[in-house]
Amino acid sequence: MGEALVAVRLAFDAAFSTTLDAVWEAGDAVLPIHPDxxxxxxxxxxxxxxxGFLVDASGVRQLRGAAPVEPGTALVVPTSGTTGTPKGVVLTHDNLSASALATAARLELGKGDRWLCCVPPSHIAGMMVLVRARLTGSPVVLHPRFDPAAIAAEESTNIVSFVPTMLRRLLQAGVDVARFRWILLGGGPVPAHLVAAATVAGARVVVTYGMTETCGGAVYDGVPLPGVRVATAEDGTVALAGPMLMRGYRLRPEETAAALRGGWFLTSDVGELDPSGRLRVLGRRDDLIISGGQKVLPVEVANLLMEHPAVADAAVAGRPDDEWGQAVAAVVVPAPGAAPTLAELRAFVAERLAAYKAPRYLVIVAELPRGPTGKPVGLEALVAGASAVSS
Incomplete structure (x- = not known):
């Protein structure tokens, strides 16, 4: 095919991995698409x-209107912008190698390790499991879907990448997480109590921070990987630089120029650096709630709510409010047999955080709506449209 972009829409099994290798060996780039x-x-x-091409269960077909890829391109990973319009993050083979080798150096990975991949490779976290295994010569076991029972039965693997929801469900199912040499945990905000619970269960958890534009995790437990530089702007915006930084957004030069400034990638996150250079991510700038002129980071409130004994899971979003502009709204999954009320959750939050961060609205759900990577989705519509919300 010769420096073409090949969309691969296959089940995440051995055939996917074989196709990935074949496309790269031909000098082409891969656009991974979730089969569902x-x-x-x-x-x-x-x-x-x-x-230029689509590979799916029916075979290979050539597509019209193809645009070429630049030499050295390995992946175009789809991600949605704030408008929901698909865009593609262009990553080179050099980007992938830099990221994978930095992880291998930090965690002392080698051929004796065996990866478990249960995050879809259409997401950068899943794809980087395959890349790390490939570059370090380590075997990898692919699970098409996240299944606690299947993970419990897969005793031969010792390194895995999870999103927080996956780890939470494994702990709830009583799966032995201590058998993993490392658990990389990222893809969204990681509650401290989840890490604590996993640690008590014997797990060795590394909290990763990064995004598709940085080949996934670039900061582990607050410490940049080898070759990664971290800075924060005056407004707290986190900026990252290093050899794993994307080439740009496919066919979007203006957005690329806005995101990459002098070799730095300006993230959508707000954070702070301690005197030793350790990064603490506070939340997404775009998710910030402005209530009565006060700034509230939803993840801070959600993480605290999940420490309440009556709460099994929680997320927080802003809800339009005539008096406050926005009001803090909590979406809560009750713990078994519990019935948390707005009054008790407000009091619980107000005891530990500023009073204006306490939720003014509460929505009770059986399960949080989540996307393929475990991140809560559709919260604004949920809290705005629920007639049962209490104030």
């Missing part, structure tokens, strides 16, 4: 990123 993505979304993705 609905047809209209697949078409939108193909239209926005303009690959």
């Amino acid at each position: 993505l609905p047809g209209p979304e697949v078409e939108a993705l193909l239209g926005a990123l303009r690959p």
